[in-house]
Amino acid sequence: MTKASFTAVLVANRGEIACRILRTVQAQGMRGLVVYHAADAATPAIAMADTAIEISGATPVGAYLDAAQIIEKAKAAGVDAIHPGYGFLSENADFARAVAEAGMAFIGPTPEAIELMGDKVRARQFVADNGFPVAPSAIEDDDPETFVERARAVGAPLLIKPSAGGGGKGMRIVRNLALLEEEIERGRSEGERYFGDGRLYAERYIERPRHIEVQVLGDAAGNVVHVFERECSVQRRFQKIVEESPSPGLTIRERANICEVAAGIARAAGYRNAGTVEFIYGQGEFFFLEMNTRLQVEHPVTEEVTGIDLVAEQLRIAAGEPLGYGQDAVKSHGHAIELRLYAEDAARDFAPTTGPLLAFRPPDNARVDAGVGEGGAVSANFDPMIAKVIVHAEDRQAAIAKAKAAMHDFVVLGCKTNAAFLARLMDDPDFVSGDVHTGMLADKPELAADPSLEDATSSVLLGAAALSLRPVRDAAEAVPELHAAIGHWRN
């Protein structure tokens, strides 16, 4: 263990990630502080922090987005660094700048890196200019005369979208280039009909794409390593719910390649601190999507396979320390899977749920990063993710078995969660074989449906409920002994 990087670190976040960061901060002998809105007063992060500072806002979310207030309170508390977690202010360059101006360290990349990667068009151009793969595309506006030829050059399959569009309207997939001109005409006419604008945009269409991302670390001296990839293809509503490492879909060569490309992009950007380069992968090709300039929700997967505490690395780097090791020192061992426990009803189109956490009993034999505890509650104020369950095993099959057992044993009562859905997912043949893609759950609505209750299960539940519900039990007790003994009888 190295010496403490800072004296006091404030976590400008809430929930599980606040707890996660505080854990490392405190383990390294630093004081851990946290800001909180009154709605979070009873959460574990507040109990865990050495000091908890109340912040206010028009809405609870608004409080956590209030950069000025947080910086002011942090200064008053005498902290020397702020960790933004993920979400909220984590990718806000102005905040990063303001923290530095206030004389504190921002635990994250430079404001410039945040700005570069925060602008999706600039980021894409930057990556392409540096010779890394981005999805081939053709923009009609660039040169309307050559649009058809340029679109043909992108190659099939091809996706044509109205430039002014959104919501999937006017989008056409072209699998046969012979039909390209015809499809462009139709797309143009639909664009005009829907948006009053017929200009088009064409890009490579990836069938059954995988979402693969690579964790990178860079120090102030320009040393960059990748910390291997994470497969995050299992998504619902465009949000990841299962992440794992290594990806079951890459060959050894592809894996090395994608990780090197990620490290190369970070190196080209002079990237400092922890970041994640996201790719879309399909049919042996992968293309840059975007770079997230923060700690990811799913970072524990990487920690489990590499043994690296990413938060500790963030602290060190922010304090100006060098990485101190090269790529060869970063090893991946075994297989890790993270399942995101959401307060939601999978069977009702993953609608969020709320309720008191009358019981919250994480399983043994798994790492559980939770932001709530028994006696707490899930409200509609924040994102409904309440915990992450991370398992690590020798191989993927063993990890799946552990993940399934962990979901099976995770007792959450009072608020419906997706635990049972995730356990079912661990049994899905496509998931088990590693044949996943981002549209997988949309293609399998039956997986989200509640399985019909077996009579025997209904009887157990009703029996248990009957015996613990006073009105039901009282009604039984009220019947005189003689009549209860005779039971149902008609003459």
Next chain:
Amino acid sequence: MLHHLTIDDMPHSIWLSRSEEEYCLHHEGRAIPVSLTQGTAGRCSLCIGGVKHPLTMVSSGDTVFVHFKGNAYNIAFSDAVTFFAQAGGGSADDVITAPMPGAVVSVNVASGDSVNEGDVLAIIESMKLETALKAPRNGIIEAVSYEPGQTFERDAVLVKLVLEDD
């Protein structure tokens, strides 16, 4: 008259009677002996038809939450008078309830307003999606329970309607 319960919103009718063993559960025309051994912190063992099942159970009001074989269930009891009053009385159209938890984005009507079927009464936001709440029939707004920015739980009564006087 049987007791009315739901398991995750699915209705069930049951009765519990005393028996020589302890109790008998009456369900779907069958009577099965049941007994419950309570452990600590909601852990208990239900013996039904001679077979023991470990489970975790907590109660809140007239709702019982059970974790059994990896699944969490919500078993809600509704007393018979309330059950039948709701089943038989008043039109369900009189109240507009939240289909899921969320926040109110905007409210287009106020108490006393006359509305026609299909009129947008309010916009709510849930799961990053905005949904328009429309009047299920013609009527007068009796009450609007939330203001923009306020959050609500599932099944919260958002707007109440009364019949228009002729």
Next chain:
Amino acid sequence: MARITSTIDIASSSYQANYAHHTGLAAQLHAMQDDVRHKRPQRDLDRLERQDKAFPRKRLEDLLDPGTPFLELSTLAANMAYDGDAPGAGQISGIGIVAGREVMIHADDSSIKGGAWYPLSVKKIVRTLDMAIENRLPMIHLCDSAGGYLQLQRDLFADRHYAGRIFRNQSILSKMGVPQLAVVFGHCTAGGAYIPALSDYSVIVRGTGAIFLGGPPLVKAATGEVVSVEELGGADMHTSVSGTADYPAASEGHAIALAREIVGKWTPPEKARVDRIAPEPPAYDARELYGILPQDAKTAFDMREVIARIVDGSRFHEYQPAYGQTLICGYARIHGFKIGILANNGVLFNDSSLKGAHFIQLCDKNRTPLLFMQNITGFMVGREYERRGIAKDGAKLIMAVSGASVPKITLNCNGAFGAGVYGMSGRAFDSRFLFSWPNSETSVMGAEQAASVLTQLKVTQMEREGKTMSEEEIAAIRDPVLEDYKREQSAYYSTSELWDDGILDPVDTRNALGICLSAALNTPIAEPQYGVFRM
């Protein structure tokens, strides 16, 4: 207490023949009951559906606690009256458990002539209320009646125990502090309006329930006023304006749920303290009763064999086993309740009458309810017995039966004839409950005996006039008498006329008695007190 050792040979041909005969009778009973309960012309069922009303039996089942017994009373009332137009007299009555309370239920069966009250309907309702009064049973009335059957008003309106008695009984029950609830599902017109009005609590179903002294047609005829049912006597008017009814209900289910909640607020009565221990089933199968009872009422059999198949553990402590042996007396238990049993094992003689009178007094002093098991052809007649004072000894038995303060229950197991009926607590002697078995008969004397007595009188009269009668002439007198007696002494006739509280399948007897004993103990048992015994 020693068990009765049965000496029945279930392999014997007589047992087998008896068994076949009595299971046949039981099957016939159940078939008749099933028809009374469920067989209705389709148009009557359609009418209920059109009116959005449930079948009355469903209301009853919904009202009762599941998994509990319901002892239905007088199931076959009026089965031999009105050409069978009023099965069960159009009424349902019985003792059941509602919200854990023992209650007496009376329901109009609106699937029969719209629930109209025939004379025997009135008799059944009055008897139901009588039982409620005697046993302090809270009452629930499920009201849905078209009103009195006007064509037969002569036999249901004016007399002491006719319709007015229903309302008098309701008032008395209330005076005694026994709660009463009416649930108004349909119309309660004219006198019927007083059932909810006289009940402590009432629930009325919106849309179908109505209460009024005169319905809309009568109001129009009387005053010319045109008024709707809802305005005149609907749920909202009565629960918000007149205060005639208490709780409006949105549906029948809602009404029943409200009723159950109201009954659940009634404090269960303190039971009279009697000796009771944990129950024990009989050691012998009750179905063997079918093989024990003879096919002909005149055939003798040992009533101990019957007792053995009804009482707990078949245990019986016989009192004076060697004296007056034609009347078996002794202690046993039914569902744990200690009872004193008097069972006929032959004609009543002087000694058996004295033994019975003595035993009744023992039980009365000992706070032990009495069960009379009738199997009696009468008191012994003849010079020798009159000289010994058979009438005087019989009077002692009747005095004891009449005066006993403990609850009495009577069961006609086989036959109940002549003055023996008085000695064995017949209908006139206010047993709390009186049941018959399907094979049993009751009349002043046996059919053949009566036919021969009446024929003999005629023959003697003709002889005094110097005439002789031919065999045909004698038969012309004897045969109609025989036929009438046979018809009118059958259990089905008795039960049709409400001379009993219903016919029981013998195998149901033990449970029925348990339910009756429990109900009977709602009433405190008075101190023993008797009139003058002729010594």
